[in-house]
Amino acid sequence: MKRVWTLAAKDLLETRRDRLALLFTVVMPLAFTSFFGLMFAGGSDRLPLAVVRGDAGAPARQLVTMLQRSGVLKVTVTEADAAEKSVDDGRSAAALLIPAGFSAEVAAGRPVQLTLVSTAGSSAAQTVQTEVSAVAGRLVAGERAAQTAVAVAGSAGATGQGGEQALEDASLLMARPLAAEALAHPVATVKVVEAGAAAGQVPNGFVLSSPGMLINFIMFSLLTAGTALIVERRNFTLLRLMTTRVRRWELIAGKAVGMFILTFAQQIILIGAGQLLFAVDYLRDPAALLLLMVATSLVASTLGLLLAAVLTSEQAMVAATVILSMSVSALSGAWFPLEVAGPGFRFVGHLLPTAWILDGLRGVIVRGFGVAEVLPALGVALAWSAALFALAVWRFRLTS
Amino acid sequence: MSRIVAIAVKDLRSTLRNVPALVMMLLAPLALAALLGFAFGGGESFSISATKVAVANLDSGDLGGAENAGTEVAGVLGSPGLADVLEVRNVTDGAAARRAVDDGDAAVAVVIPAGFSAALFSTGATPAKTAVEVYENPTQEIGGGITESVVGRALLGFGGARAAAAAAYGLATANGAAASAGELAGLAAEKYMHDGGAAAGIDITQRPPRLPGGESTKDVGVTGVILAGMMVFFMFFGASNVARTILDEDRAGTLPRLFTTPMRRQTILGGKFTSVFVTVTLQAVVLLVAGRLIFGIDWGRLDSVAALTLAGAAVASGLALLVISVVRTPGQAGAIGAGVYLVLALVGGNFTGTAASSGTYADLQKLTPNGWLLQGWDAGMRGGGIGDITRNVLVPLLFAAVFFVLAALRFRRRYA
Numbered sequence: 093m094k095r096v097w098t099l100a101a102k103d104l105l106e107t108r109r110d111r112l113a114l115l116f117t118v119v120m121p122l123a124f125t126s127f128f129g130l131m132f133a134g135g136s137d138r139l140p141l142a143v144v145r146g147d148a149g150a151p152a153r154q155l156v157t158m159l160q161r162s163g164v165l166k167v168t169v170t171e172a173d174a175a176e177k178s179v180d181d182g183r184s185a186a187a188l189l190i191p192a193g194f195s196a197e198v199a200a201g202r203p204v205q206l207t208l209v210s211t212a213g214s215s216a217a218q219t220v221q222t223e224v225s226a227v228a229g230r231l232v233a234g235e236r237a238a239q240t241a242v243a244v245a246g247s248a249g250a251t252g253q254g255g256e257q258a259l260e261d262a263s264l265l266m267a268r269p270l271a272a273e274a275l276a277h278p279v280a281t282v283k284v285v286e287a288g289a290a291a292g293q294v295p296n297g298f299v300l301s302s303p304g305m306l307i308n309f310i311m312f313s314l315l316t317a318g319t320a321l322i323v324e325r326r327n328f329t330l331l332r333l334m335t336t337r338v339r340r341w342e343l344i345a346g347k348a349v350g351m352f353i354l355t356f357a358q359q360i361i362l363i364g365a366g367q368l369l370f371a372v373d374y375l376r377d378p379a380a381l382l383l384l385m386v387a388t389s390l391v392a393s394t395l396g397l398l399l400a401a402v403l404t405s406e407q408a409m410v411a412a413t414v415i416l417s418m419s420v421s422a423l424s425g426a427w428f429p430l431e432v433a434g435p436g437f438r439f440v441g442h443l444l445p446t447a448w449i450l451d452g453l454r455g456v457i458v459r460g461f462g463v464a465e466v467l468p469a470l471g472v473a474l475a476w477s478a479a480l481f482a483l484a485v486w487r488f489r490l491t492s
Numbered sequence: 493m494s495r496i497v498a499i500a501v502k503d504l505r506s507t508l509r510n511v512p513a514l515v516m517m518l519l520a521p522l523a524l525a526a527l528l529g530f531a532f533g534g535g536e537s538f539s540i541s542a543t544k545v546a547v548a549n550l551d552s553g554d555l556g557g558a559e560n561a562g563t564e565v566a567g568v569l570g571s572p573g574l575a576d577v578l579e580v581r582n583v584t585d586g587a588a589a590r591r592a593v594d595d596g597d598a599a600v601a602v603v604i605p606a607g608f609s610a611a612l613f614s615t616g617a618t619p620a621k622t623a624v625e626v627y628e629n630p631t632q633e634i635g636g637g638i639t640e641s642v643v644g645r646a647l648l649g650f651g652g653a654r655a656a657a658a659a660a661y662g663l664a665t666a667n668g669a670a671a672s673a674g675e676l677a678g679l680a681a682e683k684y685m686h687d688g689g690a691a692a693g694i695d696i697t698q699r700p701p702r703l704p705g706g707e708s709t710k711d712v713g714v715t716g717v718i719l720a721g722m723m724v725f726f727m728f729f730g731a732s733n734v735a736r737t738i739l740d741e742d743r744a745g746t747l748p749r750l751f752t753t754p755m756r757r758q759t760i761l762g763g764k765f766t767s768v769f770v771t772v773t774l775q776a777v778v779l780l781v782a783g784r785l786i787f788g789i790d791w792g793r794l795d796s797v798a799a800l801t802l803a804g805a806a807v808a809s810g811l812a813l814l815v816i817s818v819v820r821t822p823g824q825a826g827a828i829g830a831g832v833y834l835v836l837a838l839v840g841g842n843f844t845g846t847a848a849s850s851g852t853y854a855d856l857q858k859l860t861p862n863g864w865l866l867q868g869w870d871a872g873m874r875g876g877g878i879g880d881i882t883r884n885v886l887v888p889l890l891f892a893a894v895f896f897v898l899a900a901l902r903f904r905r906r907y908a
Contacts, residue, residue, distance in 0.1 A: 115831055127838060179701040180871070182854025187701070206696045211712075211870075221696060222641050228694050229645060233652035240684045241659030245669070245676040266666060267659040274658035278651040279611055282643050283623035286630040287593050315830070319823065407733070408512040410826040414729070415520045422528060427843065431599065431632045433531040435541050451631075458630040 095338050099346025100353060107316060107354055116316060117358045121309035122365055128305065129298035129370055138166035139216050141224075142175035142187040149195020155231050156190075164223045179209050185216035188224055198235050204228070234275050238267035288459030298370035303453035304426035306362050307446050310355050310388055311417035314396035317351045319409050321400035330490045344397070344488055348481070351393035359385050377456050380466045384452045387473035391445050394480035401487040424450050445473040495755055499763025500770055507734055507771050517730035517775045521722035522782055529715035529787065542579040543635030545569060546592040546601045550585065551608035561612045561650060562604040565624065568646040569602060569639075577638055590627050599635040601627040602643060612650050615674070649685065656684040703876045712873040716789040720869040721842040723779045724804055724862045728833040730775040731805075731812035734768045736825045738816055751907065761903055765896070768812060773805040792872035796881050800868050803888045807861040810895030811836075817902035836860050861891035 107117075143159065145152055160167045170178070175187035187209040197204045206228060210217030246263035324330050333343060363381070366372040374381055399416075403409050421427055423437070424446035430438045441447045448469035455461035507513055547569055551562025570580040581598065583589050589601035603625040611622035624643055628636030660680035664673035700712070738761075741747040750760050780797065783789040791797045815829045837843060840860035841853070857863030868884025878885075 116827070120831060120834065123835070124838060176701045180703075182857070182867075204694055206694070208696055208698045209701050210698055211700060217698075219637075221698070222637065225694065225696055226641070226644060226648075228696070229648055232694055233648055234655060236687070237652050237655035237680075237684060238659055240656040240687065241663055241680050244656075244680040244683055245660035245663045245667075245673075263663055267663055270659040270662040271655040274655035275651055278647065279614070279619050279621055279654060280608070280647045280650055281621070281623050282640055282647065283625045284636070284640060285625055285627045287590070287627060288630070315827065319827075323823075405512065406823055406826055407510075407736075410830055411512045411516040411520070411729075414516070414830060415523070418524060419527060422524070422531065428531075429632065429634065431541075431543070431634055433541070437531040438541070454631045 095342045096345045096349055099338070099343065100350035103317070103320065103347065103350035104353060106320060107350075110316065116309070117313045117354070118361055120312075121305050121358075121362050124309070125298065125302050125305040125362070125366065125370065128301035138162075138164060139185040139220050139223075140178075140183060141165045141167050141220055142178045142184040143167055143169045144172045144175045144187065144189045145169055146172075146192045147190055147194040149199070151195040151198040151231065151235060152190050155194075155228060158227045158231060159188075159224065162223055162227060165220065176209060179211065185214065186210035186220040188220075198232060201236060201239050204232065230275060234268065234271045237271035237275070238264055241267045241271065286458070288455075288461075298366065298372050299454070299457055300429065302362075302366040302370055302372045303450055303457070304421070306359065306366075306453070307388070307424060307426045307450055308417055308421040309362070310358060310392045311395075311420055311446075312413060313355060313358055314351075314392060314399060314417075315409060315413040317354055317396050318400040318403070318413070319406050321347060321397075322403060322406060322409055325404075325490065326492050328491065334490060340488075340490075344485055347400070348393050348397050348484075351396045352389045355389040355392040355396075356385060359388060373457050374453075376460050377462050380452070380456050380461055380463050383463060383466050383470050384449055384456070387445065387452075387470045388449050390477040391449075391473050391480070394477045394484060398480050398484040398487070401484045401489070404492050420444060420446050423447065426450060445469070445476040448472045495759050496763040496766050499760065500767035503734055503737055503764065503767035504771055504774075506737065510733065513730070513733040516733065517726060518778055518782075520729075521719065521726040521779055522786070524722050525715060525719035525783070525787070528718045542575070542577055543600060543632070543638055544592075544598040545578050545580045545635075545639055546583050546589040546598040547580055547604070548583050548586045548589040548601065549604045550606040551604050552606065561609040565604055565608075565643065565646045566602075569642060574642060578642065586625070593627055593629050596629075599629050599632040600639045601625075602639065603627065612654070615677075653681040653684040657681040700874055703871060703874060703880045710875055712870060713789065715787045716783070716791070716873050717870070719779070719783045719787065719789060720873070721837075721844075721866060723776060723783075724808075724840075724865055724869075725833065725837045725842040726779075727772050727776060727804055727808040728811060728829075728836070728862075731768050731772040731808035732815065732825065732829045732833070734771045735764070735809070735812040735816045736822050738764050739819070739822050739825055743822070747907075757907055761900075761907070765809065765813060768809040769805055772808045772812075773801065776801045776805060790873065791869075792875060793877050795878040796868070796872035796876055799878055799881065799885045800865060800872060803868075803885045803892070804862075804865050806892035807865065807888045807895070810892040810899065811861075813899035814895045814902070817899040817906070836862055839863070841866055861888040864888050 141159065143156055145156060156167065156169060159165055168178075168184070172189070175184070175189070178184040179187050189207040189209065191205060191207070194204055194206075206224070208217070208221055208224065210220070242260055242263040246260055246267075330343065334340070363374045363385070367374050395416075399409065399412055403412060423441040424430075424444055425441060426446070430441055430447070433441070452461060452466040452469040455465055547566050549562040549566045551560055566580075566582065568574075569578060570582075581592075583592065586601075586603040586605075589598075589603055592598040593601045605622055605625070607620070608622050608624070611620040614620050624647065626636065626640050626643060628639070630636075657677035657680050661673045661677040664670065664676045669676070700710070738747065741750075747760075751757055780791055780801065784791065811832070812829070815832060816825055819825045819828055839856055840862035841857050842862060857867070864884050864887045868881040868888075871881050871884065
């Protein structure tokens with residue numbers, strides 16, 4: 093066993109001296125986590141919405157006022173061309189076109205049409221549409237309520253002078269603020285409760301990005317570990333080691349242990365940064381977290397060993413690592429939540445241990461998962477690691 | 493010129509025999525585009541699967557037993573029109589609904605409380621308040637958001653009815669018909685609900701932005717967006733694979749031996765530069781054709797496709813040569829290059845697409861040549877011509893020119 097540890101220590105020492113390894117194992121994952129977390133923080137920045145008011149009536153003005161009061165939107169009233177351009181350039185999440193005749197339609201109680209200009213698939217535009225729909229809904233609800241009240245009770249007991257239309261107009265003027273007041277203080281509301289959320293926990297974009305980038309870059313760090321093994325094979329270093337008392341199983345184990353320790357240390361750094369710098373509560377259940385870290389390093393080290401055993405050149409290692417890390421990250425939900433993907437994709441993704449590990453990490457952070465809840469992830473990781481290790485040992489060669 | 497072409501052809505042939513390089517250049521972007529397209533339904537637009545919702549209706553109706561508003565809310569959630577977005581299961585009580593979320597059997601639980609109807613139909617100056625609980629898995633925000641929105645709309649219907657009642661009551665009272673105000677209020681609420689409330693009156697249609705020239709555009713399919721991002725990203729690697737042969741030949745001694753021939757160094761390096769550009773242009777052409785044949789992607793008009801392809805090839809070549817001019821070994825080239833390309837792809841939006849661009853991120857994308865290219869591809873796929881993507885071609889070409897000049901200066905110093 094001593095030789096195993098010696099070989100592992102040698103590899104770790106080489107990695108520590110390699111500045112490129114530092115770049116990929118620490119610097120880049122922190123940079124990517126920060127970037128994605130800040131970009132998709134969700135809720136901290138109001139979404140820019142360009143509004144084109146093609147109607148000068150009161151309901152159209154009121155709609156714009158209500159949108160401007162929204163805590164979700166940052167509204168700019170502008171001309172049509174400028175609005176289209178702002179969406180095209182990405183300066184606005186969307187542009188809302190209020191057509192001519194909008195106010196007349198609202199006043200007449202007829203269905204109203206609004207057009208939202210946005211890029212297909214934009215999640216920001218989806219949020220804008222939801223908010224616009226809610227605000228427009230309140231506007232229309234208030235107007236409909238006032239018109240209904242006038243239709244039912246507008247002439248009840250009224251003795252004012254002037255014709256029917258004048259009476260109706262006066263009644264509408266009276267009914268609108270009454271309806272608006274009632275809508276502003278609803279009897280029934282929606283109460284949102286987040287399952288497992290710790291008291292005082294504020295959700296932020298890093299909760300999604302940090303575990304995802306952790307998995308993505310653990311995969312990527314295989315590049316440095318695997319490349320070193322390929323170089324040693326090509327330079328006949330491995331063959332020379334066999335002339336010493338080192339046995340083949342000790343050599344393989346030493347390589348695997350080295351990769352395990354490297355990826356485990358990388359996780360400690362990234363999780364520490366997440367906990368201290370990005371307020372991601374990884375330590376909510378330390379025992380569960382430790383199990384997930386072990387699972388991650390087992391999968392990463394056995395996969396790295398297999399890649400290094402099978403591939404014969406650094407170029408092939410770069411290609412395999414880039415493709416694998418991107419594919420596995422996408423399938424596991426590291427880049428986007430799997431809930432936006434189809435059921436087939438989610439099923440395929442959950443054939444991989446990394447999807448289970450990511451679910452476990454996010455569960456620990458936001459839902460307070462304990463050891464019992466992460467055991468399935470550990471089981472899947474162990475099964476995969478055993479299979480990958482067996483393949484790596486079978487394919488391991490001392491020379492190219 | 494013929495020597496430059498000869499060197500370029502030699503490098504191109506060498507690349508065609510390099511299996512890892514071909515995998516990176518061709519197979520990887522197509523496979524990733526297929527994978528991500530599969531993730532989002534494989535169709536022309538992004539689509540998400542239905543959110544599993546457990547609904548517990550604890551409402552027993554109003555005091556008279558006639559109305560059950562809770563049943564109406566549950567009915568809205570389970571309506572056929574929402575079957576694509578919500579998969580509803582009714583459960584017996586609130587604890588069972590919440591447990592479904594905790595156990596992972598549902599993403600959201602909706603608990604309609606006992607006394608819901610009674611509160612909704614209550615009268616008086618200070619009516620009782622009630623709340624529908626939406627208990628959601630915080631790691632599944634989208635489903636939770638959709639459910640909140642649907643429940644909110646349903647409650648707005650009741651709110652509108654109460655608003656109609658309040659307004660009718662106020663009108664009747666103001667007009668001296670206080671005796672019948674209560675009855676009129678009830679009639680107003682009934683009429684409001686019967687007429688469909690606010691929900692029947694709003695239609696929001698979505699369309700893509702018009703091109704800078706003002707022409708109407710077509711929607712861009714999701715696979716096209718993804719493959720454009722992957723193509724530009726892997727063009728960096730494609731160029732890097734070819735450019736790295738400069739280092740390989742330098743270490744093997746082939747390059748120094750070439751320098752001893754009557755061929756000028758500029759000719760030799762010019763041949764290398766040309767081979768990088770030609771190879772990565774061919775890579776792009778293959779990917780564009782494959783995208784068209786396999787995924788049915790409409791890349792747009794030929795003039796914009798050609799311009800963006802050549803601009804992208806120039807950027808990829810220039811950047812790859814700059815990276816090679818800075819590093820010393822092929823190992824460094826692979827690792828540093830991969831790091832540079834990943835950062836550029838991240839900032840430029842190759843992984844997120846132009847759909848996610850707005851605000852600060854959109855500004856950051858403009859700091860990268862690939863960000864401009866991706867916006868150009870988006871405009872091209874929406875039907876834009878060369879006039880609509882002028883900046884998206886010129887700015888990357890400017891980046892490419894800077895990369896080439898810096899690389900040339902570095903190589904001149906190294907091989908002086």
